[in-house]
Amino acid sequence: MTTETTRDFGALEKQTQTLMSVFTKASYEAVAPTILQPADVFLDVIGESLRARTYVFTDLDGAELCLRPDLTVPTCRLHLARHADPRTPARYCYSGAAFRFQPQGADAAHPREFHQAGIERYGDTEREAAEAEVVATVVRAIEKTGLKDWSLRLGDLGLFSSILDVAGLSPLWKKRLDDAFLRPLAFRDSLKAFASDTDATRLRVPDTLLSSLKRSDLAASEAAIGAYLEENAIELIGTRTLSDITEHLIGVAEGREEKPLDSTAADLIGRYVGITAPARTAGAKIAELINGAPSGSAAALESYDRRIALLANAGIDLDRVTFAAEFGRTMAYYTGLVFEVRAKSLGPQSPIATGGRYDGLMRAAGASVDVPAVGAAIHTERLMTATLGASS
Incomplete structure (x- = not known):
């Protein structure tokens, strides 16, 4: 092992200790979910893009296992093992390795084996308060390591779902658009294809x-x-x-029997996903868009406004916060708020922290009910790179 490698490892370990200290002081219990996980649980919930990047294998007993591609699902399974009632309120924090194949090639910002430090909380009835607290805790932890130049990007799958309701879509079209939204970079092309009945995603089968x-x-x-x-x-x-x-x-x-997506509905959805604005003003832009619609999305908008106010009360500088309607994340298990923390030196493709709400994941992991859940993970190697860049 070289001196350079030893120094880097020591610095990363010190950074991780700082992050975990912030988490535990915020009343998150430190846990260590297992690295080997049952593959079926992950492959059912993580989404198509990450599914193809997960390391899956069969052991000598014939069990299909995977190296955990993130620590959120393992933490859900740990919570289920502890509590007969999965709705039992709990807060956990963790620090450990995760594994993903990197199709563009592994590098310092995108290694195949990387480190996550994160928090997850379950059973909170005050949804927006829990979300704001998670965001604020993550930002506070990042700042504690020395990185001050950060920005926050928000999305909201709940608002997207409410826009689909406003558009008056059939259940089938809602599902197809929900599925397409998991590929945010291609969503607008998919929307055009749906409206013109040239959906390129249909397979050629007899x-x-x-x-x-x-x-x-x-x-x-x-x-x-x-x-x-x-x-x-x-x-x-x-x-x-x-x-x-x-x-x-x-x-x-x-x-096959469904008509092409209604052009008026497609236009409404297209204008919604085109909204990118400072977090302070985005709610007003969305309200203006759906004004006069036969069915509104008042509850989702009220949730958005309440969350923004709580973020400000928690000390988040709203001048650093933007809302992007097309930001939906590629993880299939997210159901509401999604967010990412960025560092200017790394660019938009390498966020240093990501997270959001995932109320349905506990059921997918084996619970009989949905459980309010929100969390976030910090990519510690990226944070280290950004911190060193900011101090140089």
Whole structure:
């Protein structure tokens, strides 16, 4: 081990201790979720883009496992193991390694094995207060390490869902748009394709196969697709299971009878995702957009305004905070607020902290009910790079 490596490791460890000290002083309990996790839980909830980057393997007992690609899901599973009632209020903090394949090549800002320090809290009934507290705690921890030049970017999946309601969409169109929103960089192109009935995401499969697929008989549908794949020597590649493919193709089959997305609805959604504004004024812009709509999104807007006020009360400088309607995150489990903390020296593709609300994740991890949940993780190697850059 070189002297340079030793010094870097020591500095990273010292930084992590600083972060964890801020977390524990804010009443978060330090926990250590296991690195090896059951693959099925992760692959069901993390989303398509991260699913393809997760290291999955089968052990000698035949169990399919993965190296955790983040620490949020493992912390949910730890909470479930501790509490018979998953709605029991709890706060956890952690520090540990996570693992993701980097399709563009690993580098200092995007290593395959990286370190996260984060917080998760469950069971809070005061939703916006919990969200503001999480954001403020993360920012306070980042500043404690010496980085003062940060900015905060907000998104809101709850507001996006309310806009879909305002647009008067069918359940099928809502699902398709929700799915497309997991790919924010391509969402506007998908919206145009939906409105013109040129959806490029539809797979080219025989019409007879699509016609045989029924959501009411998943077993038979899965068997039909399995037989088709076998007959045509098509192998399952990557992390998509036969049940995943079946679910997707049933959606395609159901969508064949659906009319193209209404142009008025597409225009409303397009104008919404085009909103990028200072956090102080974004709520007014959204309210103006939906003014006069047959069904409003007052509750989601009230939640947004309340959250912004609570962030200010928690000491967050709102002059550093922007709202971007198209910001939706690629993690499939987020359900409401999403946010990222950026450092100017690293650019928008390398946020130093990310987080948000994920009320449905506990159910996906094995609970019988949804649980209010919000958290965030700091990418400590990026924070170290940004901190060193700011001090040089």
